[in-house]
Amino acid sequence: MSTITITPHGKFVVKAGHVGDAFVGRLFSDKPKAFRGHILESRGSTAIEATEQVIADFDRAMAIAGSSRRLDSITGAEVPTRFEFETVLRMIDIPEHTVALLGKLRAASANQITVQDFARVCHLASARDVIDGLEKLGAAICRELECEVPAGMRYYMMLRIPTGEFPKDVARLDLQPEFSESLVTLQQGSKRSQSSHAA
Incomplete structure (x- = not known):
């Protein structure tokens, strides 16, 4: 320009x-x-x-x-759209250790790593530390987007848990697709697509 x-x-x-x-x-x-x-x-x-x-x-x-948010089929948690994730993650203040966690999260999910092993990779004490970090991030996302997700369930906006329960240490990481796709864009430093009015 x-x-x-x-x-x-x-x-x-x-x-x-x-x-x-x-x-x-x-x-x-x-x-x-x-x-x-x-x-x-x-x-x-x-x-x-x-x-x-x-x-x-x-x-x-x-x-x-x-108005297009999906409800997780197991937990009923409201999952923001990819566009909302990409927007809000550029707006909120994310602690450095959570940024590092996000940097490794998608690859860990693709490799079907367990929550316990992921905690170890991130130098965290336990699987609970992973969930707590995502829960805090979810709280910040909810504040910006006014998502109706109860406290203690906000990590479900990002993690897909087949049982709908807190993942045991041996559970495999699985990301909500909207969240996973937004991480690809953000971590590659890609810009959001042009609008429909763009040439």
């Missing part, structure tokens, strides 16, 4: 400028934390139009996502 305009939008900020043959507006968290990069981008014939378009696209996407 050349000259950039910056426009606040709630807990977000839009940066717009000329890119190639179009004006592009990109929406970011106003105070980026552990995960950076833009959440959504849109184009327009001017910086103002691109800014207005990305704001409209984001507000619409969040409204649709909020």
Whole structure:
């Protein structure tokens, strides 16, 4: 981008400028934390139009996502959409040790590692420490997204537990697909796809 305009939008900020043959507006968290990069981008014939378009696209996407959350079939916990996970994980302050845990979580799930072995890999004392870390992260996610998930069950937003019970040490890690897919995007440093209005 050349000259950039910056426009606040709630807990977000839009940066717009000329890119190639179009004006592009990109929406970011106003105070980026552990995960950076833009959440959504849109184009327009001017910086103002691109800014207005990305704001409209984001507000619409969040409204649709909020009404499209899936209920876990075992626990009944409300699972945010991939878009919501990608957005909120760029907004909240995640402790360094939890960021490290997230960095290893998807690979551990793909390899069907046990919760106990995952705790050991992360230099944690027990499987309970893994669950407690995800429960705290879930609480922060619920505060931002207003998810209706009771305390003590928020890790179900991220973990898929076939029995619906706290996973025993020998249980295999299995992630909710929306959460797993969001981690791929965030950990690769990829940017959110352009909106439907993008060229």
